[in-house]
Amino acid sequence: xxxxxxxxxxxxxxxxxxxxxxxxxxxxxxxxxxxxxxxxxxxxxxxxxxxxxxxxxxxxxxxxxxxxxxxxxxxxxxxxxxxxxxxxxxxxxxxxxxxxxxxxxxxxxxxxxxxxxxxxxxxxxxxxxxxxxxxxxxxxxxxxxxxxxxxxxxxxxxxxxxxxxxxxxxxxxxxxxxxxxxxxxxxxxxxxxxxxxxxxxxxxxxxxxxxxxxxxxxxxxxxxxxxxxxxxxxxxxxxxxxxxxxxxxxxxxxxxxxxxxxxxxxxxxxxxxxxxxxxxxxxxxxxxxxxxxxxxxxxxxxxxxxxxxxxxxxxxxxxxxxxx
Ligand code: NCD
Numbered sequence: 001x002x003x004x005x006x007x008x009x010x011x012x013x014x015x016x017x018x019x020x021x022x023x024x025x026x027x028x029x030x031x032x033x034x035x036x037x038x039x040x041x042x043x044x045x046x047x048x049x050x051x052x053x054x055x056x057x058x059x060x061x062x063x064x065x066x067x068x069x070x071x072x073x074x075x076x077x078x079x080x081x082x083x084x085x086x087x088x089x090x091x092x093x094x095x096x097x098x099x100x101x102x103x104x105x106x107x108x109x110x111x112x113x114x115x116x117x118x119x120x121x122x123x124x125x126x127x128x129x130x131x132x133x134x135x136x137x138x139x140x141x142x143x144x145x146x147x148x149x150x151x152x153x154x155x156x157x158x159x160x161x162x163x164x165x166x167x168x169x170x171x172x173x174x175x176x177x178x179x180x181x182x183x184x185x186x187x188x189x190x191x192x193x194x195x196x197x198x199x200x201x202x203x204x205x206x207x208x209x210x211x212x213x214x215x216x217x218x219x220x221x222x223x224x225x226x227x228x229x230x231x232x233x234x235x236x237x238x239x240x241x242x243x244x245x246x247x248x249x250x251x252x253x254x255x256x257x258x259x260x261x262x263x264x265x266x267x268x269x270x271x272x273x274x275x276x277x278x279x280x281x282x283x284x285x286x287x288x289x290x291x292x293x294x295x296x297x298x299x300x301x302x303x304x305x306x307x308x309x310x311x312x313x314x315x316x317x318x319x320x321x322x323x324x
Pocket of ligand 1: 069235278
């Protein structure tokens with residue numbers, strides 16, 4: 001048996017399941033790997049000879065491209081499979097499809113799926129392959145929360161400690177957001193206060209119980225963003241909603257639109273604005289604000305490359321090793 005077949009695969013199924021030590025190692029390795037994007041030749045041999053399958057069953061621009069570029073910068077062989085061009089279309093079962101992928105000896109499979117729990121199911125059924133969750137239903141999106149943290153740490157410029165004792169307001173469609181659930185675990189590990197803001201149908205009180213003690217729910221926008229250092233806007237996920245959550249998008253905008261005027265009045269000075277994308281401009285957030293110097297949107301996308309490199313290294317060869 002090859003030695004790497006004896007290794008227990010190091011999955012990344014969600015931030016709920018990783019230790020604090022592991023979380024901070026990924027963050028620190030991401031901060032170290034970020035400089036690769038400014039090199040003339042963006043290539044290191046860290047994952048040479050490794051094979052990574054990006055298995056995306058839901059639309060994605062940022063996450064899929066970012067995982068693919070990260071794998072290529074690390075010299076891995078990366079292959080993209082989407083639901084639309086896989087044998088799903090011919091009626092193959094999900095389990096047969098993933099067993100087919102496994103039989104090609106990938107070192108890691110990055111998966112995005114519309115159903116929560118699919119990465120956990122794959123980790124249970126597949127052997128010798130690390131599973132990385134690139135967003136599963138409304139469950140988790142661990143690399144998104146990690147990149148949110150890395151871009152904030154880069155912004156504050158004081159290392160990990162620069163992202164402690166902060167208040168983060170997350171505004172919008174919390175109920176359908178996997179980004180929120182992963183961020184709740186991240187900010188729990190960092191010891192930050194999270195204010196979840198939106199209509200009661202989209203921000204249920206039960207969200208205060210997901211992580212112990214750091215979360216409060218607010219249905220009034222002004223009190224929700226009051227005292228926030230960081231304001232993260234979420235997309236209204238209309239594809240996951242039926243008609244029962246909000247009367248219509250305009251009604252939502254009337255009550256929960258995040259504007260510069262609002263934040264200047266209620267948030268802390270030096271506030272920053274974030275959005276995981278894709279953005280519904282003019283519905284959840286003001287265009288001028290999201291394009292302003294207070295916005296971290298572009299830096300979030302860049303940080304994603306470093307985070308995905310760190311996560312792929314962790315899963316394919318162990319988190320102790322970082323590229324040179
Ligand atoms: C998010 C996702 O897919 O969960 N986007 C992303 O990965 N950057 C958020 C969303 O779709 O609104």
